[in-house]
Amino acid sequence: MSANAPLAIGIDIGGTGTKFGIVDRNGNVLFSGEISTKQHKDIESFINDLYTNLSVLIDKAGGIGRFSGIGMGAPNGNYYTGTIEYAANLPWQGIIPIAKLMQDKFNMPVTLTNDANAAAIGEMMYGAAKGMRDFIMITLGTGVGSGIVANGQVIYGHDGFAGELGHMIIIPDGRLHAGTLKRGSLESYASATGVTLTAIEFLENSKEESLLRNIDKESIDSKAVYDAAIKGDKLALEIFEFTGKMLGLALANAVMFSSPEAIILFGGLTKAGDLILKPTKKHMEDNLIQVFQNKVKILISHLKESDAAILGASALVWEKN
Amino acid sequence: MSANAPLAIGIDIGGTGTKFGIVDRNGNVLFSGEISTKQHKDIESFINDLYTNLSVLIDKAGGIGRFSGIGMGAPNGNYYTGTIEYAANLPWQGIIPIAKLMQDKFNMPVTLTNDANAAAIGEMMYGAAKGMRDFIMITLGTGVGSGIVANGQVIYGHDGFAGELGHMIIIPDGRLHAGTLKRGSLESYASATGVTLTAIEFLENSKEESLLRNIDKESIDSKAVYDAAIKGDKLALEIFEFTGKMLGLALANAVMFSSPEAIILFGGLTKAGDLILKPTKKHMEDNLIQVFQNKVKILISHLKESDAAILGASALVWEKN
Numbered sequence: 142m143s144a145n146a147p148l149a150i151g152i153d154i155g156g157t158g159t160k161f162g163i164v165d166r167n168g169n170v171l172f173s174g175e176i177s178t179k180q181h182k183d184i185e186s187f188i189n190d191l192y193t194n195l196s197v198l199i200d201k202a203g204g205i206g207r208f209s210g211i212g213m214g215a216p217n218g219n220y221y222t223g224t225i226e227y228a229a230n231l232p233w234q235g236i237i238p239i240a241k242l243m244q245d246k247f248n249m250p251v252t253l254t255n256d257a258n259a260a261a262i263g264e265m266m267y268g269a270a271k272g273m274r275d276f277i278m279i280t281l282g283t284g285v286g287s288g289i290v291a292n293g294q295v296i297y298g299h300d301g302f303a304g305e306l307g308h309m310i311i312i313p314d315g316r317l318h319a320g321t322l323k324r325g326s327l328e329s330y331a332s333a334t335g336v337t338l339t340a341i342e343f344l345e346n347s348k349e350e351s352l353l354r355n356i357d358k359e360s361i362d363s364k365a366v367y368d369a370a371i372k373g374d375k376l377a378l379e380i381f382e383f384t385g386k387m388l389g390l391a392l393a394n395a396v397m398f399s400s401p402e403a404i405i406l407f408g409g410l411t412k413a414g415d416l417i418l419k420p421t422k423k424h425m426e427d428n429l430i431q432v433f434q435n436k437v438k439i440l441i442s443h444l445k446e447s448d449a450a451i452l453g454a455s456a457l458v459w460e461k462n
Numbered sequence: 463m464s465a466n467a468p469l470a471i472g473i474d475i476g477g478t479g480t481k482f483g484i485v486d487r488n489g490n491v492l493f494s495g496e497i498s499t500k501q502h503k504d505i506e507s508f509i510n511d512l513y514t515n516l517s518v519l520i521d522k523a524g525g526i527g528r529f530s531g532i533g534m535g536a537p538n539g540n541y542y543t544g545t546i547e548y549a550a551n552l553p554w555q556g557i558i559p560i561a562k563l564m565q566d567k568f569n570m571p572v573t574l575t576n577d578a579n580a581a582a583i584g585e586m587m588y589g590a591a592k593g594m595r596d597f598i599m600i601t602l603g604t605g606v607g608s609g610i611v612a613n614g615q616v617i618y619g620h621d622g623f624a625g626e627l628g629h630m631i632i633i634p635d636g637r638l639h640a641g642t643l644k645r646g647s648l649e650s651y652a653s654a655t656g657v658t659l660t661a662i663e664f665l666e667n668s669k670e671e672s673l674l675r676n677i678d679k680e681s682i683d684s685k686a687v688y689d690a691a692i693k694g695d696k697l698a699l700e701i702f703e704f705t706g707k708m709l710g711l712a713l714a715n716a717v718m719f720s721s722p723e724a725i726i727l728f729g730g731l732t733k734a735g736d737l738i739l740k741p742t743k744k745h746m747e748d749n750l751i752q753v754f755q756n757k758v759k760i761l762i763s764h765l766k767e768s769d770a771a772i773l774g775a776s777a778l779v780w781e782k783n
Contacts, residue, residue, distance in 0.1 A: 217753070227753070275620040289719065291619070296612045298721020299596040300757065303612070305718040308751045310711060312634060321751045390631060397626040398610070398719055400619020430629045430642045432538075432548070436621065 263453025385420025584774025706741025
């Protein structure tokens with residue numbers, strides 16, 4: 142292990158599974174793998190499982206001497222403290238000093254950040270934001286995460302928790318968010334979960350015929366809405382229009398805050414392509430004051446979804462070296 | 463003139479008047495003065511007037527050899543280009559290359575930024591944000607301006623226009639902003655102008671007795687609302703409560719974006735003290751998700767209002783040296 146060694150380990154901890162890979166400085170993922178997150182009720186068992194699996198890959202890649210360190214992305218991962226704090230979707234509750242535990246186990250420097258920040262760094266080094274100094278990365282998945290880069294640096298804030306754009310209130314007294322119990326946050330509308338809730342609301346409040354009426358209410362999800370929309374289903378199209386209106390409003394506010402060159406979208410909802418992009422772009426522009434209009438690119442991440450998270454996490458290591 | 467010289471000139475251009483001062487590295491304003499902005503219909507005449515007035519002070523302070531440069535704050539001042547662009551409240555329209563014009567006239571390096579960013583730098587170097595690396599400065603005056611500092615640096619954004627928090631939409635389809643023609647922006651509620659509009663609305667929509675009913679509608683302003691509120695006038699108190707609700711919501715969104723250690727408030731409306739602070743703080747906390755709650759200080763700027771702008775502008779010079 143040395144600070145100038147050519148390889149890094151990138152680890153992306155998700156609620157269900159944890160992906161990891163061996164990455165070189167050019168962003169090539171040489172080896173990769175995945176273990177379950179949720180079957181490990183305690184953190185020690187999780188780290189032991191990671192160690193067992195990664196040891197094989199480290200040996201394949203030429204041994205520990207070729208590694209600069211480990212970068213990790215995790216929900217509620219704190220860059221400053223190296224702890225995961227109160228992550229609702231992970232099996233380990235409270236404050237978990239995961240960077241320290243990993244460092245002791247692997248005998249390598251470990252850098253942690255939250256998953257959206259890791260993705261932002263990945264985009265800056267290998268993806269759509271290459272060469273940009275000011276951009277915002279937004280992940281539209283089960284939830285809405287964000288990573289903000291300004292002056293070429295990730296904004297961590299004074300406590301390491303900056304970039305919770307998903308929790309910004311866009312509709313005061315709006316839809317209740319089951320996790321935070323706040324009303325009207327971006328995440329309650331522009332996540333996969335939010336799209337499902339919008340679909341259920343629209344179906345209840347309208348008499349419009351729709352392909353979605355042929356599906357059990359419990360089975361309606363953003364994928365079903367997408368499938369209906371590409372067949373021209375009017376209600377499904379309205380659901381995307383509404384989602385884009387909410388997202389566009391939030392993006393306008395974000396632009397007036399940090400004036401990024403681009404906003405990079407990532408995650409499941411972006412698979413809807415223009416169905417979500419067009420209304421998002423329109424409503425963003427409508428809400429911007431003149432000085433910001435027609436300047437900000439909205440881009441979809443080009444990184445392979447399985448690689449992006451690992452790349453982003455590994456890039457944390459190069460950022461420090 | 464030399465880069466390590468002990469003095470700087472700070473200039474704050476406002477719509478009505480322009481203040482300037484000679485400042486040392488400890489933030490002492492040695493000499494200061496003011497000229498009219500609005501009586502100069504062309505920029506050359508404005509710069510000539512500034513030069514005439516400042517030459518006297520430069521000589522008093524020991525001559526040009528003791529100066530490191532000039533820092534300027536102005537509405538729509540762009541840090542990257544040194545130009546003032548489409549400033550609605552200034553007499554010079556279009557794009558004004560003021561830094562270049564000043565540099566040619568004074569034969570000193572000139573740094574420009576917008577007025578709120580200048581104030582933020584002033585607070586960071588001499589005021590309530592001393593020692594902080596992450597904070598947001600908000601000016602509550604005729605309009606609402608903001609300067610955002612993250613990782614110890616002002617966020618300028620890719621085009622130099624970041625920090626327009628006053629134009630963030632907090633109430634979709636809300637109150638029309640006469641300047642931008644957008645609806646529901648923070649500035650349309652939490653500026654002195656916004657308070658006046660709220661007062662007029664509340665008076666029209668309520669039958670409540672109020673001291674404000676003794677005043678001509680045209681004479682109602684935020685000062686009149688304050689005077690009534692400190693006498694316990696119920697409607698006036700409701701106006702401040704509503705204003706604080708709007709401001710608190712916007713601050714919560716800003717906190718979830720950049721997670722600052724503190725928010726520093728500055729400008730006329732802050733004179734209302736707890737009348738505005740208490741509801742602002744309450745509604746900010748109500749809208750924050752748990753991880754941000756009870757962490758962020760809301761502080762009122764302690765700098766003398768006349769000095770703060772000059773100090774902030776002059777600090778731009780030290781930032782570069």
